[in-house]
Amino acid sequence: FVASDPSALAGQEMEIFFLTNGEVAYLQRGKKPLFFNKKGISIQKNGNFQNLPESAIAKGKFEHFMLKEIFEQPRVIKDSLVDRYDEKNQTVCFPEITFDQKIFQEVSNILIIACGTSWHAAYIGAYVLEQYTNIPTRAEIASEFRYKHTVIAPKTLVIVMSQSGETADTIAGLREAKRQKAVTLAFCNVKGSTIDREADSTLLLRAGPEVAVASTKTFTAQVMLLLLLTLKLARERSVMNEEQGRLFFHKLYELPEQVAEVLENRDAIQALAKKYAKKEDFFFLGRGLLYPTALEAALKIKEIAYINATGYPAGEMKHGPIAFLDEEVPVVIFLASGSLHQKIMSNLMESKARKSPVIAISWKQFEKDIEKHVDDIIWIPKTDDMLSCIPVTVVTQLFAYFMAKERNRNIDQPRNLAKSVTVE
Ligand code: M6R
Numbered sequence: 001f002v003a004s005d006p007s008a009l010a011g012q013e014m015e016i017f018f019l020t021n022g023e024v025a026y027l028q029r030g031k032k033p034l035f036f037n038k039k040g041i042s043i044q045k046n047g048n049f050q051n052l053p054e055s056a057i058a059k060g061k062f063e064h065f066m067l068k069e070i071f072e073q074p075r076v077i078k079d080s081l082v083d084r085y086d087e088k089n090q091t092v093c094f095p096e097i098t099f100d101q102k103i104f105q106e107v108s109n110i111l112i113i114a115c116g117t118s119w120h121a122a123y124i125g126a127y128v129l130e131q132y133t134n135i136p137t138r139a140e141i142a143s144e145f146r147y148k149h150t151v152i153a154p155k156t157l158v159i160v161m162s163q164s165g166e167t168a169d170t171i172a173g174l175r176e177a178k179r180q181k182a183v184t185l186a187f188c189n190v191k192g193s194t195i196d197r198e199a200d201s202t203l204l205l206r207a208g209p210e211v212a213v214a215s216t217k218t219f220t221a222q223v224m225l226l227l228l229l230t231l232k233l234a235r236e237r238s239v240m241n242e243e244q245g246r247l248f249f250h251k252l253y254e255l256p257e258q259v260a261e262v263l264e265n266r267d268a269i270q271a272l273a274k275k276y277a278k279k280e281d282f283f284f285l286g287r288g289l290l291y292p293t294a295l296e297a298a299l300k301i302k303e304i305a306y307i308n309a310t311g312y313p314a315g316e317m318k319h320g321p322i323a324f325l326d327e328e329v330p331v332v333i334f335l336a337s338g339s340l341h342q343k344i345m346s347n348l349m350e351s352k353a354r355k356s357p358v359i360a361i362s363w364k365q366f367e368k369d370i371e372k373h374v375d376d377i378i379w380i381p382k383t384d385d386m387l388s389c390i391p392v393t394v395v396t397q398l399f400a401y402f403m404a405k406e407r408n409r410n411i412d413q414p415r416n417l418a419k420s421v422t423v424e
Helices: 065-071 073-081 116-133 168-179 194-198 217-236 242-264 266-276 290-305 314-319 341-353 364-370 389-406
Strands: 014-016 024-026 034-036 048-050 109-114 137-141 156-162 183-188 201-204 281-286 308-313 331-335 358-363 376-380
Touching (some): 065 073, 065 389, 073 242, 073 389, 109 168, 242 389, 266 376, 281 341, 290 331
Parallel strands (some): 358 376
């Protein structure tokens, strides 16, 4: 069999050979394949055994892969934690990292390179990493990074994030980082992909194959890895003590239940989508790490429902976009932050004053503050501020999904999009 992705061969127990650029495989019926390098010289290649079950790429009881993948997220969160808790030292272990982990003590900067949804996860990671480790961190869009002559400072850790591991711009970013001799760490869902092979080390997302073009569970898996890396760095550099490390883990272990609670609310989210299905423009507003969360919410609704949606930092609305608001433009606002609550409340009032229908995704504790001012509310369980991006995202994934369903879109394969963007 010849395939562009190992998951095409799910359900078959077989040896898989990955070709790198320029290599050629010569196949003959009933014979072992022969391999040649780009100069035409015969080479030996080692295969990897795979036995991905067919169920991993079947829809099961779900109508679409996207819905199935949204519902897999409690499992994905649990899997991201398996064997990673070093209870003795209240830290994280990443045995799969093969480069010298001394870099975690020495690193002066962190640069995260990614595209699309992976970039949104990266952006969330940049907020969390900087806040909890005190290491200057930034997230760059790979297609910008590759052409802007960024000078990577010495002792920078470069993290390259890609679900597929085959995104052309992200690969180019990785190669540029390597050219500048940075240590590179990939977060990737596909073992054997180009990014997995070329980065110095890889942390696999353990999300299982993601079939729907719109990324959902891999976003969550990426955020989980970034949170774990944050804890690892904070403990290595003694920015967090043992007790704080223990508490951090405790909060992560609570997440699967909290996400399951959001999923149980699917009917309320579907009803909301029905109510707003005819609207053509949406704003998603958040502050702090709920700002990149708003970017992701807007991307999801654009790509699968083909509705114009803008994710914006709530405090920036008054610098222009607020002029666009009126009764035809719903504003979805995220009230899931303890530290920024009063600030986001004033942005909620600004939107209401422009007559926009306001939909809150909120913690119950803010009920009294908001009930008189909003048109609709989806409650989510209370988490720590740093984790609220995950339950909020799950609500917006379901909202986008049901909006797309209302509009009869091709949910798993939206027009003009591909799962792996292997071209510039
Ligand atoms: O495979 P990657 O994570 O590198 O893909 C990056 C983007 O192409 C991808 O996230 C895209 O934005 C998705 N369609 C989002 O749902």
